[in-house]
Amino acid sequence: MFRVATLNAYDKVINTLQKRQQDLVEAQQQLTSGKRVLHASDDPVAAARAERARALQQRSEANQRAVDASKNSMTLTESALGDAGELLQQARELVVAAGNASYSDAQRQDVAKQLAEIRKQLMSVANRGNGAGGFVFSGQGTSQPPFLDAPGGVAYTGTGGQVEVASDEQLPLTFDGRQVWMGARTGNGVFETRNLGSSSAWIDAGRVTDPAQITGSTYSVSFSVVGGVTTYSVFQDGNPTALSGQPYTSGQAITIDGMSFAVNGTPADADAFEITPSAVGLSVFDALDRVVNALKTPNQTPTQVTQAVQTGLRDVDQSLGQLQSSRSLAGETLNRIEGVQARVTDLKLFAKTTESDAEDLDETQAISDFANQQTGYQVALQTYATLQKMSLFQYINS
Template sequence: MSTITRLGTANMYDSTLRNINGRQSDLANIAEKNAAGKRVLRPSDDPVAAAQAERAITRMARTDADQRALDAQRGVIEYAGSTLKASMDALQEFRGLLLGAGNGAYEQSSRDALVTQMTSLRDQLLTYANRKDSNGLPLFRGLDSSEQPIQGYNFAGQPGQTASSDNSIANTIDGAAAWMNVPTGNGVLAVSIGAGNTGKAWADVGVITDPAAATALTAPVDIAFSKDASGNLQYSLDGGATFTSYKSGDAINVAGMKLTVTGEPAVGDKFTVKPSERTTLFNILDQAIAAVRSGAKANGSTDTGALTHAVTRGVAEIDAGLNRLSSAQSLTGDLLNRADRVEEGLALRKDRLEGERSSAEDIDLIAGQSEQQMRQLGLQAALQSYASIQKLSLFNFIN
């Protein structure tokens, strides 16, 4: 038995209207997406793609934060580098003044003028060492675990402080290494002049000829001068009974080091050789200034031996300090190069994340425009069909 289904005109009207409304909604939706350039405007459009896009956006925000932090770190290191450059210039000037102070033609009044300049440069260097960044933190914070005070300021240790990472660089230079760790003498052994010397002799910093013997020295060794029965100068090592005739400029071998004593030592004068120690650059400058300030004897004449010895040793130790500052400045250059590489990596990461976000939520404008046109044509066809259906009534048929 067949079933006859009767469809009224009203049902056809309702169905057509629903079709038209749906097509209008779809057209409006695709038009909105094309205008925004996005395939996913709300999570309901594609939950999975929306989640992927959100993750990419979050990671890009973190990358932007890393970039801002890197920019701040770069600024600090650039400031530290320029400060080290200014410090090296000031130290070079101090070195030149110290060499000038050793000029035998100078009187103490002339050396006093040099002392004023040297003191000013020393104060400048202390200011550079204590300089702070825009956040009020010292540029040269110590990275070790100890505190090393200089002139009322501490290079406070930074336990657990990280250095450069994949997305950042260190935001400080090790001040302890730059300013607080300068070797005395030639770096292995140091020669000091006897406090009671009255002659006109001085020693150089020496040249290491036997590293094993030099590093094995643990106790000071004295080079003491006296005269033999004929009145000729001689010296002995550490109060020994073996005496060697002395001639100005001849090398003296002691503790694996070739040492040259120049000038005319007096009987009882001595020089002491001992292991090199670590001191601060500021102690070296203070000792040099003190030596120049007290470069005259009680009678007003120049204390040639003590002054020349202090100048020779001071210049050698200042050169060691310059090497320390130069190494620190080289580190700033390395950190800035690293910052460039990190920045390049952050840019590549951001480009990749932007690609992931775009792939998840952006629309293909060509395909979107094509779909919009197709939906427009579909809507027009539906409207035309509805207009035709409106004419399908019995009264229109009778007419």
């Protein structure tokens, strides 16, 4: 015969009551927090998924901050290059005006002063701050303005290269100032023409007629005047070429090895011009300094003024092209940043959705479960109350 003691029945009912109470508390906590998984033990697999999702979300947020920093920096850079381009365009117009044959020395000196003021403004743009204690064109960083205006010319005190953000995407925080402001190619970008001292003739910037024929050699054009007849000879690296003793006509193109250039004016006997390969290293500031100094020099012949203007325009155009290329690069970077931002936003949304799927509560189901838990708990309380009335002593007393 199996006997159930009153104490044993009490214990079972109390255990059930406590279990019901614990379930009710947990259901209430889930409703309050909106989370199905409050502890890893609630659902280890879901908890692990949620933890991985949170880690991905944190990494995405770090990437977002880095992308935002790059976007701010590139926006400042693009704006600075835009300002510099406008200033250099103004300088170009002034150089063109200085070539007016009717200008006096005083008028050309006035143009030189205006160019000097534009140069100062360009210097300010080149040393523009980024709002965070650094400089837009500081390269890999410097605590001082990256461009120093010294007696011998402008020097770059920054560190070459650029800084990139610390993220999954390779995005720049700075531009290499030396490359932007001092990295244009000399001459016309392929070769450079030079006047070696003629005061009665000038040489233009030239052009490339056949890139495949460019040799990279240094050429010189020497003039000879005998009996009132002017001829020229072209030398390649000091050696005679087929162009020897050629009759000279002002402005007529001289073509050799894929290059074409023209000498204008009336060269004197022994006048010479040089054609050298272009090199990287033309500075915006040096280009302006040379034309400013030339325009400030009084008592120049019209030919000397023309040569100064033509050389100045060539160098300004090359510098302007370098600034425009850098601005285009900044613009392309901003476009790429927009794409990166979209990817980072999508990744953050994916991480958030994954975390929500893993541990968030189905409120409709949770409310139903909570109501069931309440009902279960009430039934357990009633059962316990009924059991208390079933003792023999209570029966006798009644």
